[in-house]
Amino acid sequence: MILSKLRPLLTKNTSALGLWRPMSEHRVFPMEPSRWQWNKFKDLFHFYALVGIIPLSLLTLYANVFIGPATLQEIPEGYTPKYWEYYKSPITRFIARYMLADPQQDYEKYLAYIFMENEKKQLRQLEKKIKDKMAERLDYQAYYYRPVMAKYHRISREAFDYLESIRGD
């Protein structure tokens, strides 16, 4: 159907030579008010509705109608609830179970971390006290003693012997 519309466009504006070159006639841009705000509104509306409102409301409907909130009960004897069973809403339970870490695990990891850091802190404090005392009394030569590791001396001596054997005197 569209092709039949095109032929009159070609033949309508022919000049004396029978050609149509739309190159130098008086062609104007159609003057009309801006439709930018309307187009932007449609964009934003589609975005927030299709990506935000509809999926979230479907999710909320599903969670509240087909699963429903939990009922508060006493903890049964001899049973320790899992960490996600302390929340009421099924969505919060889902997030706590599959996305977040067990709070007790985090707590105990932090306790281990501060214990180790405290041990290091005590060792460093002791070292600092000893050094300060040595600096104050100036009665211990060990402050100026730089420890040597025999391993590296052995390696460099081996390398020296080898090079000497190659080069000669």
Next chain:
Amino acid sequence: MAEAEPRNVVEKFFTSVANVLVTPTVWVREKIVEPNQQSYPWYHQKFRRVPTIDECYTDDVVCQFEAEAQYKRDRLVDSNILSILRARFEDCTLYEAPDHLEKCKPLWEQYEDASTNWFIKYGDLGGYHNVKSAYMKQKHRMIWERRHGPVGSGKKDTE
């Protein structure tokens, strides 16, 4: 809680106007929502008691951290208890309106005692205090009481 039956024509009219919105909601809930919901429990977490700050060694950071966590939880519990007592007194005042001064007096006494105790333990410590500053507050109060007698009985001259 069963809705009270309308007692007269005016109440009947207003209940039937309200029922325009209430009846479809109740029908949806009873016929569609509740049959499809699953029933499963959730619990309130119970925390074990750990040693308090006065039972911790000075270089035992683990004990101190756990004592601080327990202190924060206990503070929340105490604050909520105080809120409940306050709400009880306020509800009593609203309900008993003209003669609330006599009727609600026991609740007021109870709330005042509880809030005094709360302030003795947690008050005037600032927004970001820790368990050590609360412990030191108790220590300073006990020393002051040893020197000058109970709080509120005036300061004695130093001998």
